[in-house]
Amino acid sequence: MLSRVAEKLYWLARYLERAENTARLISIYNHLIMDIPKGSEPSWMILIDILDAREQFEYRYNSETEQNIHRFLIERSEEQCSVPYSILQAYENVRTTRDTLPQEAWEYISELRLYVIQYSKQSLARSKRLAFLDEIVQRCQMLTGLFHSSLSRDEVYSFLRIGKLVERADMGIRITDVGAQDIMDREGALKSIDQLLWGALLEALSAKSAYRRMKGPVVDKEDVIELIFQAERFPRSLTYCLRELRVELMRLPNSEASLKKAHKILRILKSYDSRQEVYLHEYNTNLQKLLRELGVSFSKTWFQRDGL
């Protein structure tokens, strides 16, 4: 497989996963806000913080209103953390790799792009927002399903899979970091809504039903973090993502350096113990750093074309 194509496939999968995760995150947050009594709801800015876009947001807007935040995330295709931006990037990457993908991929992503262009501006109102976001999630999953069910397990698949797993792990860390931080900051103040908050965090990672099956209906902070970090069988847990990543890496040529880095992240995940006093934020920051290094290692091994 061409290095240029491998890189595009990797980013295609990352942007597709990012669009889906961002859309789900916004949607869940909207649900959460509606469940919480007026006055005690957390700030909408959490969304911006999870996506690490505070600076950009403040540059663009003067006030942190619900409307502005949604405009920023749903309507503005030029903003890097917006849903439309990710979709358009995914589209551009399919456009230039479509010869390696199932034919329907181009059709689906073209439709998705048209959908976003056509509806994002009309979907800011609360009444429209959720339907729009759900549609995005569904269509992204349709593409994922298409890849899963029709691609040969060759390098095309591996690079798509790697992109998806890295992005998923990245979002898992972001949500845990900001979300958990916020919940812990307000802990005790409003015990009654704690359950709701932790539940939402699970849902943002599409992990609620998995949690119920494993731990029961009562949402407990330690259990939540343990699931997100360590669950071996849940496909959105960090441990699962990194293990799968390791499987794909082993299929690819010259993957030794990247494998080493993946091992290291897995070791750190395993060492997490919720009963001990851990500074979650520092722990997350370290994970994020290692994940970035892993991306750099991919780039050095496969994507750079001057070396040959």
Place this chain on the structure above:
Amino acid sequence: MSKPEQRFYDELTTSSGKARAGCKTIHKWISRQDQASWNTYSAAAELAVREMGISYTLYSEGENIDRAWPFDVVPRLIRNHQWKKVSEGIKQRAKALNLFIDDVYNEQAILRDEVVPAPLVLDSPNFRHQCVGMSPKHRAWATIIGMDLIRDELGHIYVLEDNMRIPSGVAYMIENRELTKRILPEIFENHSVLPVDDYISALYETLSSLSPSKPKTRPNIVVLTPGIYNSAYFEHAFLAQGMGSELVEGSDLFVKDDEVFMRSVAGPVKVDVIYRRVDEDYIDPEAFNKETMLGISGLMRAWKKGKVAIANAPGSGVADDKAIYAYVPDIITYYLNEKPILKNVETYQCWKPQELEYVLKNISKLVVKPVNQSGGYGILIGPQSSPLEQKRFSALLRENPRDYIAQPTLALSTIPTISNGNPAPRHLDLRPFVLSGHKTWVTSGGLTRVALKEGSLVVNSSQGGGSKDTWIVE
């Protein structure tokens, strides 16, 4: 349905308004539709084109825009017994043209025998000195040729152009069929139509037959594209995907020890056949344009040493010169000792003084074309031009007579095409594709291009043309 104008040949309807032979069912079907149903079909077509992502790219004011492919839902029918004869003519022409190219880069017998004037070939910018002495496998120079065929007012078929450099349109031919199947599945019930999607496997086999080495596994064929900003990028990707080949850009390839490799995630991989969709000026800075960013240094060396096949071979354009066009019937007779099956359009060669005189006198009736351009650019259509334009062209002709030819303005045939919700006659042509390798192969039909504006003779999609599905029917 409005009656077609009498001075044109309508392919569906006779001058007395009856259906032509073989077109009865479709004629009846068309007359049963009303404006509402046409609007429904057209809307469905537009949606399908967008969903299937069938696009072409246009440059406009420094920006490139993806345009949806303009597709007309009414298919064009050609009867199989007639098509068989035409396709024999196409093959004959392709064989002769390839022999001609091989000859002019080697023996030059046809020039010595003065069948074609030597200066016309040797002084042409399309004659590439870099190719002298080369003879590719199967003498397949122009592996893929897109011929433009037209019908005159009597319905006779002529060849208007032989596009032998990097002809495009074949993906649209295949997609047009896909669109018709989606939008009008019911009209297939009463017709037996020859399939068109066998083109891709024929192309694959043809390209494989050019592979220099006999690898144990399948040869490594790549499609070389200038990139996403090229107007035909959609097609490049479509063909690469269809053949299961890599779609490469110049920077993905490199030459080492006269072998061509592609940069892959597993390291360098040898390339056997390059299906080139980049203009030859830009394929190798060592041999051609030194400024090119798209090229692969050393590619020509590798090709001349027979380490890699390139389709179409560099230098093929020597036969795709409108000044050579006039000699194609002679070329056929010279190499094949056969009578040409397909006719040429009468052509005035402006480099001949007496013909130039004629052209200048009759410029308002003629079509003047530069010998070296394609895409319908830089031409003058006499009857539709202003005196000022005619004056400007006359000056150009006097200055560089070798650069122009002229042809009578052809009364291109018409076919009902949906315009403002109703079928109306529009002019059209046909571009079949012919493959030359271990054998010669022709598409069933080809790409029908249709001028969407009333009275217009320009069918190029870059200039407001559309296209139709083309049916070869029993």
